[in-house]
Amino acid sequence: MPFILRSLLFPFAAIYDAVTRVRNRLYDQGMKPSTSFDIPIISVGNLAVGGTGKTPMIEYLIRLLQPHLPVATLSRGYGRKTNGVRIADAASNADTLGDEPFQVHRKFPRVTVAVGEDRVYAVPVLLDRVPETKVILLDDAFQHRRIKPSLQILLTEYAKPFYEDYLLPSGRLRESRKGAARADAVVVTKCPPSLSQNQATRSRKKISRYTRAPVFFSTIRYGQPIVFGGHDFPLRRKLVLVTGIANTEPLKAYLATEFEIVRHVDHADHYRYTMKDLEHLRTMLREDMVVMTTEKDMVKMDSLALAADYRLPLFYLPMEMALLEGGGEFDAMVLDRVGVTP
Numbered sequence: 001m002p003f004i005l006r007s008l009l010f011p012f013a014a015i016y017d018a019v020t021r022v023r024n025r026l027y028d029q030g031m032k033p034s035t036s037f038d039i040p041i042i043s044v045g046n047l048a049v050g051g052t053g054k055t056p057m058i059e060y061l062i063r064l065l066q067p068h069l070p071v072a073t074l075s076r077g078y079g080r081k082t083n084g085v086r087i088a089d090a091a092s093n094a095d096t097l098g099d100e101p102f103q104v105h106r107k108f109p110r111v112t113v114a115v116g117e118d119r120v121y122a123v124p125v126l127l128d129r130v131p132e133t134k135v136i137l138l139d140d141a142f143q144h145r146r147i148k149p150s151l152q153i154l155l156t157e158y159a160k161p162f163y164e165d166y167l168l169p170s171g172r173l174r175e176s177r178k179g180a181a182r183a184d185a186v187v188v189t190k191c192p193p194s195l196s197q198n199q200a201t202r203s204r205k206k207i208s209r210y211t212r213a214p215v216f217f218s219t220i221r222y223g224q225p226i227v228f229g230g231h232d233f234p235l236r237r238k239l240v241l242v243t244g245i246a247n248t249e250p251l252k253a254y255l256a257t258e259f260e261i262v263r264h265v266d267h268a269d270h271y272r273y274t275m276k277d278l279e280h281l282r283t284m285l286r287e288d289m290v291v292m293t294t295e296k297d298m299v300k301m302d303s304l305a306l307a308a309d310y311r312l313p314l315f316y317l318p319m320e321m322a323l324l325e326g327g328g329e330f331d332a333m334v335l336d337r338v339g340v341t342p
Contacts, residue, residue, distance in 0.1 A: 045142025077115025
């Protein structure tokens with residue numbers, strides 16, 4: 001954001017800062033209650049709006065914990081068309097759960113995936129319906145102070161770290177940088193795989209101004225493109241890239257090393273696709289092209305493609321979070337907090 005515009009918005013950011021500071025102080029002093037539960041709850045969140053990799057972190061934690069304990073996830077279910085507490089079942093889709101919870105449900109069918117606006121109410125409902133649950137992963141909950149988690153994981157993006165950001169509307173922060181003090185661990189996401197010791201040390205030093213929590217670093221690992229939509233097609237080098245995510249730069253940078261992005265159809269985060277979108281894609285494609293999208297977008301496009309039977313060459317790129325040096329320490333910390341001996 002240009003300096004002049006940020007300066008003009010500063011009075012509004014100051015008001016926003018005052019409101020969030022008062023709210024946090026009320027929770028810190030116990031004047032607003034935070035509810036604790038007997039079951040371990042791990043909260044994953046961030047200080048900034050936009051995509052810092054919360055869903056990849058939730059999936060990482062599922063892979064870590066599922067061999068040891070029955071796992072459940074709980075989120076608001078952003079963008080869904082339903083209300084109240086819902087637990088994923090065979091009839092669920094992106095409209096009933098939201099795109100990211102539905103993605104997790106499809107990927108990890110043995111994990112209980114729940115959504116609910118009021119998560120203090122949703123936790124006991126979840127435990128009543130699925131009593132075998134032993135740990136709950138709370139998604140996008142760093143500012144959800146009504147629940148006191150067993151472990152608070154704060155994510156910040158390597159290219160857009162919270163310590164260089166500003167409060168809304170001057171920047172992207174939901175609350176002051178000082179909110180990082182509540183974190184039990186900080187994970188810097190979307191780092192270059194070749195992150196050097198000097199780069200990591202500089203980042204740790206800047207983060208340490210705001211929190212004493214240990215700092216870890218993660219990167220994105222992409223898998224091989226997977227065809228979807230009900231038909232099999234050969235993969236081509238030329239792509240029409242279709243996205244509805246907050247930050248497309250890491251994805252575009254990776255694809256550019258392997259493919260030629262002829263066109264990028266860049267929708268807003270959590271975009272809800274329609275048949276018209278598929279029809280529009282048909283008009284863009286030549287025989288030497290395919291459509292590439294993200295896993296988050298795929299779960300919303302797949303049912304449309306199956307219903308339309310357009311025979312579009314649709315592919316999605318799977319991805320997962322991988323921790324860099326120190327990942328073993330992070331895993332041990334998480335397992336310890338949920339009562340599992342590594």
